[in-house]
Amino acid sequence: MSSRFCPEAKGPFIRALMVTGGLALGGLPAATLANTDETTEPPQKPASFDQCLTGIEERAVSEGVSHDTARQVLAGAEFLPRVIELDRRQPEFTTTFADYLGRRVSETRIEKGREMLEEHRDLLARVSRETGVPPAYLVSFWGLETNYGSYFGKMPVPSALATLACDERRGTYFSGELVSALKIIDEGAIEAQGMEGSWAGAMGHVQFMPSVFLRHATDADGDGRRDLWNSVPDAMMSAGRFLESMGWDPDYRWGREVLLPESFDYSLAGDGKRSLSQWNQLGVTDVYGNPLADEPIDARLVVPAGHRGPAFLAYDNFRVIMGWNRSEYYAIAVGHLADRIAGAGGLKNPPPEDAPTLSRDDVLELQSALNARGYDSGEPDGILGPNTRSAIRRYQAREGLIADGFPGPDLLEQLGVQPASS
Numbered sequence: 001m002s003s004r005f006c007p008e009a010k011g012p013f014i015r016a017l018m019v020t021g022g023l024a025l026g027g028l029p030a031a032t033l034a035n036t037d038e039t040t041e042p043p044q045k046p047a048s049f050d051q052c053l054t055g056i057e058e059r060a061v062s063e064g065v066s067h068d069t070a071r072q073v074l075a076g077a078e079f080l081p082r083v084i085e086l087d088r089r090q091p092e093f094t095t096t097f098a099d100y101l102g103r104r105v106s107e108t109r110i111e112k113g114r115e116m117l118e119e120h121r122d123l124l125a126r127v128s129r130e131t132g133v134p135p136a137y138l139v140s141f142w143g144l145e146t147n148y149g150s151y152f153g154k155m156p157v158p159s160a161l162a163t164l165a166c167d168e169r170r171g172t173y174f175s176g177e178l179v180s181a182l183k184i185i186d187e188g189a190i191e192a193q194g195m196e197g198s199w200a201g202a203m204g205h206v207q208f209m210p211s212v213f214l215r216h217a218t219d220a221d222g223d224g225r226r227d228l229w230n231s232v233p234d235a236m237m238s239a240g241r242f243l244e245s246m247g248w249d250p251d252y253r254w255g256r257e258v259l260l261p262e263s264f265d266y267s268l269a270g271d272g273k274r275s276l277s278q279w280n281q282l283g284v285t286d287v288y289g290n291p292l293a294d295e296p297i298d299a300r301l302v303v304p305a306g307h308r309g310p311a312f313l314a315y316d317n318f319r320v321i322m323g324w325n326r327s328e329y330y331a332i333a334v335g336h337l338a339d340r341i342a343g344a345g346g347l348k349n350p351p352p353e354d355a356p357t358l359s360r361d362d363v364l365e366l367q368s369a370l371n372a373r374g375y376d377s378g379e380p381d382g383i384l385g386p387n388t389r390s391a392i393r394r395y396q397a398r399e400g401l402i403a404d405g406f407p408g409p410d411l412l413e414q415l416g417v418q419p420a421s422s
Contacts, residue, residue: 043084052166053077056175060182069186076192077162083155084167086199093421094358094384097305097329098351104144104333105340113139113341116148123233127220131240132250138236140338141324145207152205152229153198157181161201161210177201180210189217189226196229204228205235208242216242246323247316254321254335255299255314257347258292259285266307266404267393270386273298279313287348304328305351306406356409357421358384366407369415370395 046052053074060070116139117124124135142148161181164174181201185192197203201210205228208217217226220237228235261283268274268282276292276299284301285291292313299313312332321331336347358366360382367380370391377391389405396403401410412419 043081043088045079045081046166049079049162049166052171053162056162056165056178059175060179063179063183065179065182065186070182073158073182073185073192074162076158078156078159079166080155080159080163080199083160083163083199087164087167087169092359094363095329096351096355096357097309098353098355099357100329101333101336101351105337109143109147109337110340112148113143113337116142117341120232120236123220123236127236127240128250130237131244131248133240133243133248134250134338136338136342137243137254137334138239139341140334141239142205142236143337143341144330144334146205149205149232149235152196152203152207154196155199156193157195157197157201157203157210158185158192160197160199164200174201177210180214184210184213184226187226189213190229194229205232206239206242208238212242213238216245243320243324246320248320249316252297252315252317254317254331254338255302255312257287257349258301258311258313259287259289259348260307260311264307266303266402267397269301269303269311269404270389271300273300275299276313284311284313302328302332303404303406304332305355306408307402307404308408309351309355310347310349354409356407356412356419358407359420362417362419362421363388366412366415366417367391369417373415 057070057074060074061067113136117135120139121135124138127133127138128135139148146152158178158181161174161178165171165178167174178201181195184190185195195203198207202208203210203213208228213226213228216238217228218234218237218241219226220233221227221231223231225231226234226238228238258279264283274282276295276297279299279301280292280294297315299315302312302314302318303309304312314331318331318335321334322328324334325331340346356362363384364380364382367377367382367388370377370388371380373395375391375395376387378387384407392407392411393403393405395401395415396405396411399414401414407417
C-alpha cells in the first residue's frame with residue numbers, strides 16, 4: 001500500500017485486512033430518470049413500433065451484429081405498456097435522507113454483507129489487487145444493487161429496451177442500449193430469453209446497462225463468457241473494472257463523517273473542495289472531536305439532511321461512486337454500508353427522523369414563495385435542485401436562519417408552506 005494510506009484516508013476494512021438504491025445504476029444517465037409528465041391512460045403501442053425495430057435491426061447489423069441474432073431477437077421483442085408507465089411515473093413525495101439511508105443500510109444488509117465478505121474473501125482480494133477497489137466497497141455496491149444477487153429484475157430486457165427505444169421521449173439513448181444488448185446476445189454471453197433485468201435495461205448482479213456491460217464486463221472465472229447473471233466472479237471483477245475506469249483511487253476511502261462547530265458557516269457546504277488543513281482551520285473535526293489529519297487531501301462538505309443531520313467530507317472516490325449513480329444519497333449509502341460491512345459503527349449524528357417529506361406540489365409552492373420574495377430559484381419545477389437550495393440558503397442568511405440550504409420546518413413555516421404529508 002502507498003504511504004498515503006494515512007488514518008484520515010483509510011477505512012476500517014483496510015486495517016482489518018446497487019427497486020434497491022434507485023434504479024439503473026451501472027451507467028444509466030440521470031437524464032433518463034427525469035420524468036416530466038404523467039400518464040392517465042394505459043400507454044398504447046406506437047403505430048411506428050415495427051418500423052422503429054426495423055431501423056434498429058439495420059443499425060445493429062451495420063455495427064457488426066449478425067443478421068440472425070438481430071432478426072430473431074427483435075422479432076420476439078414486444079411493446080410493454082408497464083415499462084412506459086414506470087418511465088413516466090412521477091414520485092409524489094421526496095424521500096428523506098433518514099428514510100433512504102435506513103432502508104438501504106439496514107442491519108440485515110450489513111450482516112449479510114459481512115457474510116458475503118467472508119464467503120468470497122479470496123475472490124474479492126483478487127479483484128482488489130487487480131482494480132484497486134477494496135472488498136467492502138465491492139460488496140456494498142452488490143448489496144445496494146441487487147441485495148447480493150437476490151433480485152435482478154424480471155423484465156425481458158430486449159422488450160423493455162425496444163419499448164423505450166421506440167418511444168419519442170428518449171429513443172436515441174435507448175436505441176443505442178438495445179443495439180448494445182443485441183451485441184451481448186450475439187457474443188454468446190447470454191441467450192435472449194435469459195436476458196432479464198430492470199424496466200430500464202439494467203442487468204445482472206451489479207445492474208449494468210448494456211453499453212457499460214460491453215465496455216467493462218469481464219470473464220473472471222475463465223469459462224469464455226462474460227456472465228453477470230450467474231457468475232459472481234465475473235460480476236465482482238466487472239464492478240471493479242468499471243470503478244477503476246472512472247478513476248477509483250486505491251489510496252483513499254470514500255469520505256468520512258465529521259463534526260462541525262456550532263458557529264459553522266453552512267454556505268461552505270457544497271461550495272467546492274478545500275484541503276483538510278483548511279477544514280481544520282474552520283473547526284471541522286473527526287467524529288471524536290480530534291483534528292483532521294494534516295494530509296494533502298481535498299474534500300467537499302456534504303450535509304444531506306441540513307444542520308441537524310450528519311456532515312460528511314467527501315473525497316474523490318465519492319465522485320467515482322456518483323459516476324455509478326448520480327445521487328448523493330446513494331453515494332453516501334455505498335460508503336457508509338462499506339464502512340459498516342468492514343466493522344465500523346453507525347453514524348455519530350444520525351439524520352433526523354422528523355424531517356419534512358415534501359411532495360412536488362410542496363416544492364413548487366416553496367419555489368414560488370422564494371421567487372415572490374426576490375430569492376430567485378429559477379422556473380418552478382417541483383424539483384429540489386441546486387438553484388432552489390441556493391435560493392433557500394440566501395433566504396436563510398437574510399432571515400437569521402442557519403443557511404444550510406435545507407427546507408426545514410422553520411423555513412417552511414416562515415414561507416407559509418404546509419407539507420401535504422403533515
